[in-house]
Amino acid sequence: GESVGLHLPTLSVQEGDNSIINCAYSNSASDYFIWYKQESGKGPQFIIDIRSNMDKRQGQRVTVLLNKTVKHLSLQIAATQPGDSAVYFCAENTGNQFYFGTGTSLTVIP
Amino acid sequence: DTGVSQNPRHKITKRGQNVTFRCDPISEHNRLYWYRQTLGQGPEFLTYFQNEAQLEKSRLLSDRFSAERPKGSFSTLEIQRTEQGDSAMYLCASSPPEGPSYEKLFFGSGTQLSVL
Numbered sequence: 001g002e003s004v005g006l007h008l009p010t011l012s013v014q015e016g017d018n019s020i021i022n023c024a025y026s027n028s029a030s031d032y033f034i035w036y037k038q039e040s041g042k043g044p045q046f047i048i049d050i051r052s053n054m055d056k057r058q059g060q061r062v063t064v065l066l067n068k069t070v071k072h073l074s075l076q077i078a079a080t081q082p083g084d085s086a087v088y089f090c091a092e093n094t095g096n097q098f099y100f101g102t103g104t105s106l107t108v109i110p
Numbered sequence: 111d112t113g114v115s116q117n118p119r120h121k122i123t124k125r126g127q128n129v130t131f132r133c134d135p136i137s138e139h140n141r142l143y144w145y146r147q148t149l150g151q152g153p154e155f156l157t158y159f160q161n162e163a164q165l166e167k168s169r170l171l172s173d174r175f176s177a178e179r180p181k182g183s184f185s186t187l188e189i190q191r192t193e194q195g196d197s198a199m200y201l202c203a204s205s206p207p208e209g210p211s212y213e214k215l216f217f218g219s220g221t222q223l224s225v226l
Contacts, residue, residue, distance in 0.1 A: 032213055043114070043201050043217030044153065089152045091215075097166065098215060100152030 012107045019077040021104045023090035026071060030092035030099075035064055035075045038103070039086045047075070047088075082108045112136075114218035116202050122224045123192055130188045131221045135204030142185050143215060144177055145201040146170070153201055159185060192225045199223075 013019045025033070031052040036044035050057045050064045050073075057064050063076040073090050085108045091098040115134040123129050135142050140161050145153035156175070158166040161182040174192075179185040189196055199222050203215040 034214065036217075041219070043203075043219045044215075046214055046216070049214065091152075093213065097155045097158070098153075099155070102150070103152050 009102065010105045010107070012109055013080050015082060015108050015110050016079055019075075019080045019084070019106060019108075021075045021077075021088050021106065023073040023075075023101050024071060025073065025090070025092045025099075025101075027092060027094055027099075028068075028071065030094050032093040033064070033066065033073055034091045034093070034098070035062075035073075036089045036091060036100075037084075037086045038089065044089060077106075080106075080108050082110060084108055114202055114204055114216055116200075116218035116221050118221055119219065120222045120224075122226065124226050125192060125194060127192055128188065128190045129192055129223065130186050131200055131202075131223075133185045133187070133202030133218060135183070135185070135202070136206070136216055138206065139204035139216070140182070140207045141205040142179055143203040143205075144185070144187050145203065145217075147199040147201055147220070148197075156187075156200075189223075192223075194225045197223055197225045 034049045035047040037047050038044045048059045048062050048064050050066050055066050061078045065074045087103040087105050089100045089103045091100045117132045121129055142159045144156040146156055147153045155168050156171050157177050159179040162179050174190045177187045199220040201217055201220045203217045
């Protein structure tokens with residue numbers, strides 16, 4: 001069955017540093033991936049997405065890298081700010097469903 | 111565009127009682143999803159509607175759970191004879207029929223259910 005997992009459950013970074021959050025997926029048929037940010041008491045919020053025919057995509061302060069060979073995703077956040085503190089999930093899409101990983105809790109230290 | 115709206119935000123109930131949650135998706139979003147999320151875990155897929163048709167249900171969805179979307183707009187999720195293991199955040203998400211956001215899920219803030 002499909003599984004999406006994250007390497008680190010928690011991550012602490014200094015304000016201004018770059019953050020890297022990793023995610024492994026197991027379904028080689030997944031063709032679309034999304035990173036979500038979830039703040040306490042709120043629903044997941046879309047950050048950035050990538051299709052399987054790409055290996056890198058950049059947004060504002062965020063970059064997603066996709067390595068299909070080892071089925072690995074990463075989210076890079078540049079110049080991390082206190083407002084970036086949240087839980088980050090990767091999600092893979094196969095058909096009509098998204099499968100979510102466990103999540104990484106990012107804490108930004110002022 | 112007011113986003114996906116879920117009501118109530120919090121629900122406390124006693125074991126054995128029935129509960130119903132409502133989700134109002136973003137206007138003109140034809141696809142609607144229900145997910146369940148427990149503490150420290152990612153959302154788990156429960157069911158999916160395209161317009162009024164329920165197209166997919168997870169094996170996680172026991173017979174006590176039923177979802178409807180009668181007019182293809184808002185949806186309700188009912189849990190009958192609640193159990194303590196049903197305590198979780200129930201999230202609703204919607205997606206548009208076309209356009210650049212076609213495959214993205216837009217989530218509501220969820221309904222937090224506590225079964226005592």
